[in-house]
Amino acid sequence: MNKIKNIIALAIFTILIYSCGDNNSLTVDNFDHEAQALIDNDSLVSFFKKHYYDSTLDSVKLLTSGKTALSEDANLKSIDVTENDIDYILYYYVNRIGNPEPVKGFPTVMDSVLVKYSGQRILKTDSLSTTFDRNNGIWFTLNSVIRGWAYSFPKFKGGKNVTANGPITYENGGKGILFIPSGLAYRNVGNTSIGANENLLFYINLYDIIENTDHDNDGVASIFEDPDGDLDPRNDDTDGDFIANYLDVDDDNDGTLTKDEDENGDGNPANDFSDPNNPDLPDYLNPDIN
Known part of the structure; x- marks a missing residue:
């Protein structure tokens, strides 16, 4: 059996949720991704110590007295991921797993999903950028997005379609926040909206999935x-x-x-x-x- 060796990093940047093009130049990448993975994790851990989830505003905010830091919040989960022989820690915050009707399981890394999202860049360890991208409902397959998304969305389920007349509406879908190290996002390349080696935050709602795409x-x-x-x-x-x-x-x-x-x-x-x-x-x- 022949195997495709080492998935070309830029190929995973053909993400459907962004309109920006990617640099397709096939150049030798001598960047130290292993070292950057450690830097990214240290930055995220520091960020979690300085921020909390504000349920009233449904957003991540700078830590204030009396609030529980994300680093101590039981709803913050982590996944160990190995991608291109580099070990990463991916973090996600669970507001709601999701309760799909009709009953469906968790999506796989190859399934099609319907999501709402908004994204921000994590600046240093104490601040966030303004929203660089958002969508109120889009279908895509998890093999075609940044790898942080592909690994995170299988931790959530969809919801129930309650559309009557008007826009398609779902309730009780998966809801959370993704904290993605740069190595599972745009790596050392970036794009016009995202700098090289930037960690990202996404607020996400998972509405529906197509199982066994x-x-x-x-x-x-x-x-x-x-x-x-x-x-x-x-x-x-x-x-x-x-x-x-x-x-x-x-x-x-x-x-x-x-x-x-x-x-x-x-x-x-x-x-x-x-x-x-x-x-x-x-x-x-x-x-x-x-």
Whole structure:
């Protein structure tokens, strides 16, 4: 099996929630991302000691007497993340997990989500920028956004669509705040709105999700197009054609579309095994079966 080596950092900056373009120049990156990850975490920890969540204003504010610092707030959670061989700590604040109707689970890192958000830059350790971007409702897939979002949104669930007449409205959706180190955002590149190595804060509402999103409509949900089992389908390329399986309509390049390699006709090519010499290899990944 061929694997796409080291996801190109700039590729993850093709984020749907920003209109700004990215620098696509393929230059050698000698930046010390490991050291920056440590700097980012120190900055975030310091920020948490100096700020609290104001439930009345629904915003993060400078700490005042009698308030609980974010660093001591039980609603502030963390995730250990390894991305491109660099270890990060990602933080998120939970106002509400979410209570979807009809019942749905947590989104995966490949699912489509409907969200509302607003973003600010964390300046040094004691202040925030004005809002640099916001959207009151947009669909995107978690494989196409900054990695901090991809890892954070699976900690929340959607809500219930209560739309009657007028704008689409949801209630009881996931609600929280994301604190993203620069290495899981725009890294040492930045863009026109965000400087290099800047940590970010996002207020988010998760309204709805599409479970088991299938990007290439081949009958296999994108999250399951992960033959190496590392939970990152972006780096799996069975036929070595530089198209990740989750975007490849013919995963083994045998001339038969993946969706047509469904011997038992149940609509799921992933459970068809016709090769006695490779009994654990599904037909859609087996170039000897078409």
